[in-house]
Amino acid sequence: MKNVLITLVLFLGVIIICSISVNYLNTISNDIYIENTSLKKYVETENWDKATSKSKEMSKHWHIYSNRCSVFVNHTLIDDLSLEEHKLDAYIQTKDKDEALASCDSIEFLMERIKKLETINLQNLF
């Protein structure tokens, strides 16, 4: 009976951890999406000063998020997004509008991919 109780407690712990991680992923993906959208607008209007500061701010946030995410997200996915983040920073520095916009789209796609991996759907189940 003791074993059954410990197992139930462990399983409940797993469910709690899973729901916390999914919640956290939803929150940070929304944050990144909002920041990325405003950054995209600055790049489109070629407002490079604001784009630079926004990109730095987003990098800082992503650095914090990625450290926490690495506990429950495959590190390869996090590395892909960090790499794109670095590329975007470099494109903004060189004022390369086309590449910067492409990078913004990549970041959006990668963040969405991380989020989608945790949702319950047929693609993830099979």
Place this chain on the structure above:
Amino acid sequence: MIRTMILYTLVVLIMRLMGKRQIGELQPFELVITIMISDLASLPMQDTRIPLIHGVIPIITLLFLEIIISVLQLKSETARLIISGKPSILINKGKIDIDIMRAQRLNLNDLIQEIRLKGYYNLEDIEFAILETNGQLSIIPKTELSNATKKDLNIKCAQDSIPITLILDGQVNHKNLKLLDRDNKWLISTLNSKNINSPKEVFIALADSQGKFYMQTYEESSKNNRRKI
């Protein structure tokens, strides 16, 4: 290295929680779970890109399933029948049941080999052979060929009990002494009667299955070893 330590500790804990059945004879569902757990634990152990939690969550989920299945088996006969199946009688009243042998995809050589491993050499000595759900073969020999017991021979004897360790590696087990309704004084006086001054000189001392005091000192142990060398 730290990952390996964490996962090893977790898997040991999980196997303990699954109970003693998991380390003895495995039922089909237990075998599946054991194989899956070993694979799940080794993946994050060797690939640092995979978070530990990706190994831990499925392992705990499997533990949960295993416990649920074993509780179900405990409570319901139907569940037991579905999950573990039922034993198959391969030899019934001295006759091999060919249909059951076919259903179990067991050939005659396998059966004879298993029977030999159980210590029987003639098929005609066996009244019943049962293939248990864990894959083991149980054999009931013909009554006239089975071993005679003390009861058959009308020999009177006292019931054996569990041997209780009193001193192990020089350390007195006070809990076991209490179980025997004895105290430290009794132990010391028993040791003194055998010319031993302290329990520290004793390698092992126990009350055997007949309740008799048995002991071996370090000196005796080392002498014995030297003789063997």
